[in-house]
Amino acid sequence: MVFKKMLGAFGVGGPSVDTVLSSPSTRPGLVLGGQVNLTGGSHDAEIDHITVGLVTRVELDGAEEGDALVEFHRVGVASGLVLREGQQLSLPFQVMMPWETPVTDLYGQHLHGMTMGLRTEVAVRGAVDKGDLDPVYVHPLxxxxxxxxxxxxxxxxxxxxxxxxxxxxxxxxxxxxxxxxxxxxxxxxxxxxxxxxxxxxxxxxxxxxxxxxxxxxxxxxxxxxxxxxxxxxxxxxxxxxxxxxxxxxxxxxxxxxxxxxxxxxxxxxxxxxxxxxxxxxxxxxxxxxxxxxxxxxxxxxxxxxxxxxxxxxxxxxxxxMGAIAAGVVGGAALGFAGGMVADEVFDAFGDDEGGDEEG
Incomplete structure (x- = not known):
C-alpha cells in the first residue's frame, strides 16, 4: 500500500513507496517475499536506507501494564540510493520468518486477539518515514x-x-x-x-x-x-x-x-x-x-x-467475545473466531507508531 504520510515526512514532491507482498500468507520458518516499488517525486532524493520489519502487538504486565507495538524482526532492502526525479525502481526482498513467529490464522479463520503486519521504513536525508502496515497471515506448521x-x-x-x-x-x-x-x-x-x-x-x-x-x-x-x-x-x-x-x-x-x-x-x-x-x-x-x-x-x-x-x-x-466452540468437523475446522477482515484486524494497531518498541 502507498504510504499515507510520505508527504509529511519528505515534503511536497517527495518519493512515493508501495510495498507489495508475493503472498501475505506464510508460516514460521518460511520466506515471506515481496518488492518495494519506488517512484521518484519532483526532485532527486538521496535514500539512506530502506528496511522492512515484522510488527505485532504485545501485552505488557507490571508497571507498564497495557500493550505495545513491537517490531521483532527487521531486514534491510537497500541503502545508499539516489532516486531520480520521476524514476521508478522495484527492489525485491525476502524475510525469513522466525521459527517462533506466533500463529495468527487457522483454516482461514483469524485468531481473535492476534495482529501481524509488515512495515516498510524509508530514510531520506535523515528523515525517517515508518509507512503503513501490510497485513501478514501466519498459519501453523x-x-x-x-x-x-x-x-x-x-x-x-x-x-x-x-x-x-x-x-x-x-x-x-x-x-x-x-x-x-x-x-x-x-x-x-x-x-x-x-x-x-x-x-x-x-x-x-x-x-x-x-x-x-x-x-x-x-x-x-x-x-x-x-x-x-x-x-x-x-x-x-x-x-x-x-x-x-x-x-x-x-x-x-x-x-x-x-x-x-x-x-x-x-x-x-x-x-x-x-x-x-x-x-x-x-x-x-x-x-x-x-x-x-x-x-x-x-x-x-x-x-x-x-x-x-x-x-x-x-x-x-x-x-x-472470542469464545467459540473449537469442535473439529472432519478434522478440518476448529471454530476459531473468524469473520475479521484485514482492516478490522489492523484497527488494533492504532496510530501510535511514536510509542512502539523494537524487539
Missing part, C-alpha cells in the same frame, strides 16, 4: 496444526490468543515475547481445570509445548496453576495420534500436580523413539511430501515454574 486439532477433538473451547512479554524458563527462546492460546476446559477435565493456555516454542527440529492449567479450587482451597512441558518433532506431524497424546499430556500434568501436593513427588515418564529427522533448512518444509519418515517424540511433565519474568496477568472470567 503441520505439527502445530495437529496439536491445535487435537484440542478441538478433545472438546476444548477456544477463548482468545495474545502475546505476553517475557521468556519461558528453560526454553531456548529468541523472541522477546511468547504466544498464549487460551481455551476453556473440555468437559472431561472441567472437574479440575478452568482454563488451559497453550504456548509453542518452535525451532527447526520441532516444538516445545508448554501448557498452563488454571486449576479449579475446592470448597476450602483456592485454585492453583499447574504446568506441563512436552516436545513434538516436525517429522511426527502425520505419524502420531495427536488427540491421544494431548490427552496424555494433560492427564500427566494434572496427575503430577496432585502427586506433588500429596507429597509423593513426581517423575513423569519420558518416551523416546529416535532423533528428529526434520531438516534444519526452512526450505525443506512446505514442499510436497513434507513429514518425512522419522520418529522423534518425548513427553516431559513439568509441574514446576513456568516463566522467568512476572506472570501474574489478571484472569479474564466468563466467555469473552
Amino acid at each position: 503441520p505439527v502445530q496444526e495437529r496439536i491445535l486439532d487435537a484440542f478441538g477433538q478433545l472438546g476444548f473451547q477456544f477463548k482468545a490468543a495474545d502475546l505476553e512479554r517475557g521468556h519461558i524458563a528453560g526454553a531456548h527462546q529468541t523472541l522477546p515475547f511468547y504466544q498464549e492460546i487460551e481455551y476453556y476446559a473440555a468437559p472431561q477435565y472441567a472437574h479440575g481445570v478452568n482454563e488451559v493456555e497453550l504456548t509453542f516454542v518452535t525451532n527447526e527440529h520441532g516444538v516445545d509445548v508448554v501448557l498452563e492449567f488454571d486449576k479449579r479450587g475446592g470448597l476450602f482451597t483456592g485454585g492453583h496453576d499447574s504446568f506441563g512441558r512436552y516436545h513434538a518433532a516436525h517429522a511426527d506431524a502425520d505419524h502420531l495420534d495427536w488427540a491421544a497424546h494431548v490427552d496424555t499430556w494433560i492427564r500427566q500434568a494434572l496427575d503430577g500436580y496432585q502427586n506433588l501436593h500429596a507429597g509423593h513427588g513426581y517423575n513423569p515418564p519420558v518416551q523416546g523413539y529416535g532423533a528428529p529427522s526434520y531438516p534444519a533448512a526452512p526450505a525443506g518444509y512446505g514442499q510436497p511430501g513434507y513429514g518425512a519418515p522419522g520418529y522423534g517424540y518425548a513427553a516431559h511433565g513439568h509441574p514446576g515454574g513456568h516463566y522467568q519474568e512476572e506472570h501474574h496477568h489478571e484472569r479474564r472470567e466468563g466467555p469473552g
